[in-house]
Amino acid sequence: MEIDLPKMEKHVLVEYLSNVKSVICETFKSMQRIKLTSFDVSPFYIIFGTSSGGIYIFKRSPCQFLRIIPSKEGSTIQVAISPNEKHLAVASSRGLVVILENFFVDMSLRPLIHIEHEGNTLTVMKWHGNDLYCGDHMGKISVFTVATLLTKAIFQTPSATLMQLDSTIIQIDTYKHYLLISTKTRTYLCDTDKEHFKQIGKKLRDGHFGACFYHISNTAPNETYHSSRATFKTIKDNEQFSSSINNGDAKIFCARPGARIWQVNFEASVLATYQLRDTLNQGSLDVIHIEDCDTTRLNMSGLNGASISKNFSFGKIYLLCQRFIFSYDNEGMYFFDPAVSSVAFWSPTLKNIIDVRILNSHIYVWCNGLHLHIISLQSLESLLISTLMKKQYYLCAELCLHFEKDVKKLLEYSKNIHLLRHLNVKLVEFGMNDLFEKLKPVLNMLEEQYKKQNSEMRLNNKSVFNENCDMYLPRTVETLNQRTTLVVKNSVMDRGDDEEGKKYVISIYKQYLLNKTHRKAELTETSNIFNMLNLDDLLPLLEDFTRYVEEKDNECASTWCQEQLLKQAVKGEIESIQTKTLICLTEAFFTENSNKELSCQCSFPLPKAHTRKLEHYNLASKLFDMSTEKNEFLSKIPQIHKHRLSKLSNLHDLMLNLPILTQFSDKEVFKEHVDTLTYDGWEEIVKLYIKLRQKLCLNCGRTIDNENALSWTEIGMLIIESIGSRNANRLMGRYAQCIPNGELDAKFYQSCIFTMTCEEPGVGIHFMENVVNNDNFPKFGDLMEKFLQKKYLGNQSHITTKLNSNDLLEVCSYCKLSIKGPVLSEIKKCDKGHNFHSICFLHSSNFCNVCMLAS
DSSP states (O other), rough: OOOOOOOOOOOEEEEEEEEEHHHHHHTTTTTTTOOOEEEEEEEEESEEETTTEEEEEETTTTTTEEEEESSSSSEEEEEEEEETTOOOOEEEETSSSEETTTOOOHOOOOOOOOOTTTOOOOEEEETTTTTEEEEEOOOOOEEOOOOOSSSHHSSSSSSEEEEEEEEEEEEEEEETEEEEESEEEEEEEEEOOOOOOOEEOOOOOOSSEEEEEOOOOOOOOOOOOOOOSSEEEOOTTTTTTOOSOOOOEEEEEEEETTTTTEOOTTTOOEEEEOGGGOOOOOOOOOOEEEEESSOOOOOOOTTTTOOTTOOOOOOOOOEEEEEEEEEETTEEEEEEEETTTEEEEOOOSSSSSSEEEEEEEEEEESSSSOOOOEEEEEEHHHHHHHHHHHTTTTHHHHHHTTTTTHHHTTTTOOOSSGGGHHHHHHHHHTHHHHHHHHHHHHHHHHHHHHHHHHHOOOEEEEEOOOOOOOOSSOOOOTTOOOOOOOBBBOSSSSHHHHHHHHHHHHHHHHHHHHHHHHHTTHHHHHHHHHHSSOOOHHHHHHHHHHHHHHHHHSOOOHHHHHHHHHHHHHHOTTTTHHHHHHHHHHHHHHHHOGGGGGBBTSSSGGGGGGGSSSSSSHHHHHHHOSSSSSHHHHHHHHHHHHHHTTTOOSSSHHTTTHHHHHHHHHHHHHHHHTTTTOOOHHHHHHHHHHHHHTTTTTOOOOOOOOOTOOHHHHHHHHHHHHOOOHHHHHHHHGGGGGGGGTTTOOHHHHHHHHHSSSSSSHHHHHHHTOOOTTTHHHHHHHHHHHHHHHHHHHTTTSSSOOOOOHHOOBBOTTTTBBBBBBSSSOOOEEETTOEEHHHHHHHHHEEEEEEHHHH
C-alpha cells in the first residue's frame, strides 16, 4: 500500500547547543550518589527521575532548574507528563504508580497512589488525554484516569487492569480509541470502545521491538475518547476486528527482527513487509552543531566510513515530522522513510543512547550520565531560512557554500529560497568580504530567480503587477487618482510610462532631501503617493528608490525608507500583508526600536524595560502576534513582554512565566492577573523577588541592574488585592527576615487594615492607590487611628463593622464607597448637599465633582 507523501527534500541533522547540559550538570554535580533513572519532555518542562526517588523539574526553554519533589516510595524508574502538562505520573521501583494532579499549577502535592503493579517493574507509561496506560515486565496492562468532572468521578472507576499478556511490555502507542501494545514476543491492536484486542501477524519474535501509529493528517492523536474499564477480550483470526477507521488517515508499523518492518491495517492484518537490509549500506549523516548566538560558525561532526551493523534491527519506533519512522540503538539513530521504502539516513554521532523523547521535530536524546542532546531533523531549506531570520549570517552563508549543489536544486522548486539573496547586502555590511566572494555565484543565481518570479503577472487586491527588480525606476502607475488599480509597467515598455514612473522616484527623492533638515515635514505630493499604495505595493517602490539614491548620490537610504514604511504601517492594517513585507517591516521596527540595554545577556527583560516608552506599541503588538520568531522579537524589543504577559489567560501559563513577570516588574501587568494568581503563585513570586533584589537575573543568575523593580510595598499591596490582607500578612511574615526594615511602609499596613473593612480587597486597594496621597495621608492616618482606638479600646470583637442597609446604599460622591464605613466615618457636604468622605473632599481640593459635571 502506497503512502502519499510530498517529494523528498534534502534533510539535515542539527544539534542545538543550548544551556541544557550546563544547567543539568550544575544541578547534579554535587550529588555523586544520585543517578538519573528516567526522563520526560513537554513543551514547557524537562523532568528527571532519580535513584533516590526525587523528581527534578526543569523549565525547558531556556533551561532552568525549578524544584525537586522528594519521594518515599523508592527509586523512580519512569516519569510521564500529561499532554495538558497539568499532571505528572511517576513509577517507583516498588511497582507503585503515583499521579500528582494539577501539580504544575498550584505546586501542592496531592498524590494518587495505585498498587495494581505493586511488586512488578513498570516498563512503559503512556498518557492519552486524561488516561494513563501502564505496562510492566510481567505483561500486565492497566489504565488510570484523572477525573475532570464530578460525573466521571462518580460513574467511572479511576483505575482498572485491562490485559494480562505473555511477556514484558516494550512499547505502548495510542491513536483515537486504539491501543498498540508491543511485547517481547508479539504486537497487539486493541479497541478500547469494543473492549477487545487482536494479535498482529502470526510469527513470534524475541527482543525489544516496538510499534507505532503513523498518522499523516492533522488529526489530534491526544484527543480524549471514552476509555473502557473492563478486561479486554481476544478476537480470533476469523472475526472482524474494526472498520471504523479510514486506512488513508493512519497506518500501523511494527518492528521485526532482521531490519524488517511490518505495515498493518486496522484489522490487525499485515499488508506489507519492508525488508530494509539492502538499504543499510549508505554513508552516515553528519550533525550540524549550532550555538544560540549571532556569531555562530558552521560546526559539523560525523564518523567517516561508518556503516550500519549487519546485526541491526529496529527497536522502539516513533513517528517523526509526520513522515519518518525514527529508531535508535547503542550505535546511533536511524530514519526510515515509508515513502521510498528505505532507511533514508542514519547517524552514529550519538552512542550509548538510554532513552529518547520526541517533541515536534526535535529529538531529546539521553545518553550515559548527564548528557542530554537536542537533535532536530529538518529540511535544508528550513534551516537556511531559519538561520537567516535569526541573523546568523555567517552560518547561513557557510551552509550555502557547504550545500551549494543542494541550494541550486532548491532554486528549481522552492518558493522561499530567494530570501537568501539578502545575504548579498548583509555579508558586505558585516565585513564578511571573503565569504561574499566565495558565495557570489550562488547569490547571483538567487537574485536571478527572484527577478524571474517577480516578472510574472499576478493579481492581488484588485492590483495588476509586472514586477522587475533590474532597474531602479519604480513601477509606474497610470494615474494617481486611481487608487483601486495599480498597473506596474516593465522598464522595457514605452518611454512615456517610463518617464511617468520616474516622477514618483523624484517626488520621493524631494521628500528624502527635505527630511535631512526637517525630519517631520511632509510634501503633499509624496504623501499622496504613499497613501495611495498598500504596504505590499510600497515596499518594491522603496526598494527602487534606494537603488536610485545609491546610484545618484552614493548614499544608503535604507534607514529613511524603513521609517517611511513604519509610518504607513501605523496608519493601516497589516494582518494580510505578504511574508516578504512582514519580514521587512519587522526588520524596520527592530532597527528603530531595538535596545540591548533593556535586556540581560540571556535576553530576559530588565525591570527598567517596562518604563521605556515604545513608539508604535500597537503596531509592535501586531507584528509580534504575526511573527514566527517570537523569542527573537522579545529579545530585541523587551517592552513587548507587556503585550505577551497581558495575554496569558490561565493559571498554568502564569506559573510558567512567573520569572519573566517578576523581573519585568510592570505593575499594570500584575494587576491584570491578581484575580488568577493563588497563594502558591504569590509565594513563588516573593521568592523570585528576593533574588531580584539581590540584583540577580531570574533566568541565568548573572548580575543585573534592578532599577525600576517594584518595591516591597507595591508587591505587598498587589498580594492584598489578589488574596486578601490576612493571606498577605501570613505570606510576608514567612519571609520577614528577607525584607529590609522600612521596606514595607505604613501604607502597606494601613491597606491591610482598611481592605478588611471593605467588601472586596480590590475595592480597598483602589481607594488606597487613587485617593490616599501625600497631601491627605496624615488625614487618613488620623482616621485609621480613631478606628483602631474605637475597635480595641471599645472592645469590638471584629474589625468589620456591620452597617444598616441605608448606610450601605448611600455612597460617597467621589470614591463610591459606602458613606458610613468603619474607617471613613467623617462626612463632608457640598453646598448643594452631596455627601463626601472628608478625605475624598480633601483629595478633590474641596470641589464637588458632581456639581462641576452638572455645570
